[in-house]
Amino acid sequence: MVWNHKHLLDIESLSAEDILTVLDTAKAFKAVGERAIKKVPALRGKTVVNLFVEPSTRTRISFELAAQRLTADIINFTAEASSLKKGETLKDTARNLEALNVDIIVMRHSASGAPHFLSRFLHASVINAGDGAHEHPTQALLDLFTIREKKGKIEGLNVTILGDILYSRVARSNIWALTKLGAKVTLCGPSTLVPRVFEQMGCTVTYKVDEAIAQADILNLLRIQHERQRKTMFPSLSEYTSQFGLTKARLALTKPDALIMHPGPVNRGVEIDSEIADSKRSLILDQVTNGLAVRMAALFLVSGGQGPQGVAAGSS
Amino acid sequence: MLIMDGAAMDRALTRIAHEIAERNEESRDVALIGVQRGGVLLAERLAAILQRIWTHPVLIGSLDVGMHRDDLDRRAVPHMHPTVIPFDVAGKTVILVDDVLFSGRTTRAAMDALNDFGRPRRIQLAVLIDRGHRELPIKADFVGKNVPTASTERIEVRFREDEGEDEVRLQKN
Numbered sequence: 001m002v003w004n005h006k007h008l009l010d011i012e013s014l015s016a017e018d019i020l021t022v023l024d025t026a027k028a029f030k031a032v033g034e035r036a037i038k039k040v041p042a043l044r045g046k047t048v049v050n051l052f053v054e055p056s057t058r059t060r061i062s063f064e065l066a067a068q069r070l071t072a073d074i075i076n077f078t079a080e081a082s083s084l085k086k087g088e089t090l091k092d093t094a095r096n097l098e099a100l101n102v103d104i105i106v107m108r109h110s111a112s113g114a115p116h117f118l119s120r121f122l123h124a125s126v127i128n129a130g131d132g133a134h135e136h137p138t139q140a141l142l143d144l145f146t147i148r149e150k151k152g153k154i155e156g157l158n159v160t161i162l163g164d165i166l167y168s169r170v171a172r173s174n175i176w177a178l179t180k181l182g183a184k185v186t187l188c189g190p191s192t193l194v195p196r197v198f199e200q201m202g203c204t205v206t207y208k209v210d211e212a213i214a215q216a217d218i219l220n221l222l223r224i225q226h227e228r229q230r231k232t233m234f235p236s237l238s239e240y241t242s243q244f245g246l247t248k249a250r251l252a253l254t255k256p257d258a259l260i261m262h263p264g265p266v267n268r269g270v271e272i273d274s275e276i277a278d279s280k281r282s283l284i285l286d287q288v289t290n291g292l293a294v295r296m297a298a299l300f301l302v303s304g305g306q307g308p309q310g311v312a313a314g315s316s
Numbered sequence: 317m318l319i320m321d322g323a324a325m326d327r328a329l330t331r332i333a334h335e336i337a338e339r340n341e342e343s344r345d346v347a348l349i350g351v352q353r354g355g356v357l358l359a360e361r362l363a364a365i366l367q368r369i370w371t372h373p374v375l376i377g378s379l380d381v382g383m384h385r386d387d388l389d390r391r392a393v394p395h396m397h398p399t400v401i402p403f404d405v406a407g408k409t410v411i412l413v414d415d416v417l418f419s420g421r422t423t424r425a426a427m428d429a430l431n432d433f434g435r436p437r438r439i440q441l442a443v444l445i446d447r448g449h450r451e452l453p454i455k456a457d458f459v460g461k462n463v464p465t466a467s468t469e470r471i472e473v474r475f476r477e478d479e480g481e482d483e484v485r486l487q488k489n
Binding site: 003029035036040044214300301 | 388428432433
């Protein structure tokens with residue numbers, strides 16, 4: 001129950017209890033977003049930097065709003081408009097930010113392990129907002145929050161992750177988080193993008209897409225990441241859609257209460273039929289709403305001091 | 317050292333409920349809001365007694381002040397419980413209920429948090445134990461028991477809902 005992490009770098013190093021602490025905390029913060037006054041003073045006087053060395057809109061905006069709702073100050077730092085373009089090293093950039101006494105650095109970087117690298121020499125807390133193909137912990141946490149909210153549990157659910165697994169940090173973080181909480185995870189997609197080696201993470205790999213869809217309680221569709229892929233992974237987008245896309249014909253195979261998730265941005269008509277993305281079965285916009293609450297929880301939790309939990313009634 | 321057993325706690329709550337009823341003639345405007353977590357259990361028990369006195373239902377809510385404390389970076393991050401206020405606080409007499417009144421910082425945080433929900437007509441404070449050592453100008457309206465303590469001592473309040481028996485203990489360090 002006691003959260004004692006200064007950073008949020010990955011899901012792999014979190015315990016099941018840690019994950020549940022984030023989800024419970026996020027639940028309290030989600031309620032704040034539904035009030036007339038959507039702001040609490042939890043991080044008053046703290047400064048957060050969005051250090052986004054790789055482009056991102058939704059994650060950056062989500063963290064920005066999360067910080068503002070906690071009454072923290074936030075500045076955005078993007079690679080295009082920075083000294084990184086002039087050849088400054090990442091370490092120097094981060095040290096310069098720290099010289100301004102920032103408290104939390106939220107980092108997106110194309111290199112796996114970049115946030116871990118920063119965390120080794122910074123006094124500030126570091127939150128990983130996506131590092132290469134490695135991890136995207138807040139995305140997995142918001143996915144679990146959404147699943148728990150809709151299904152009431154995570155343990156025992158069949159979760160099928162369909163699409164580009166190989167290049168996906170969302171997939172890796174989700175696999176860690178879901179398996180830690182006792183869900184059964186099945187990966188499916190083109191064999192070039194879903195290598196069998198993922199089974200070492202405790203999930204099942206299959207290339208029988210209809211079976212993978214039919215057994216799922218939750219179907220998480222991942223975006224085909226044109227920008228990360230070599231051209232030879234599959235013949236064409238339309239080939240991908242016909243083989244692995246969630247079409248209306250495939251939707252008919254799903255359990256009646258199966259729900260559909262997608263981390264966005266959606267390639268409509270590629271991974272998912274446009275109408276399905278907008279249907280009642282789709283949780284895509286719930287994920288966005290919950291992402292804000294989960295990021296508020298992440299910022300809040302890494303700001304906690306050390307020492308005994310606010311345990312006993314008398315200590316208050 | 318045992319300060320209060322179950323019977324004493326029941327008597328204290330019954331007395332506080334009668335004091336609340338005596339002080340607040342417009343009973344339908346009264347709402348009890350428990351401060352997570354002990355205060356919530358106490359608010360539920362007070363509400364049950366007040367319902368018998370007033371013979372009508374009493375509004376009840378719960379408040380987690382974790383987001384409104386001013387010492388997040390000085391202690392481990394608190395576990396969050398739900399804040400549930402299923403009524404409009406505007407115009408109400410809100411009675412904040414907590415188990416132990418110590419520095420007063422939790423009460424200040426609770427009043428701040430309450431402000432985000434609207435503007436109560438007035439706020440009163442009911443506590444089971446007042447142990448002194450206030451750091452803010454805050455005073456309880458209803459007190460179960462005043463317990464002089466050293467600031468290094470700890471007050472432990474246990475509830476039958478959690479660990480079997482109602483009791484309050486003073487722990488020397």
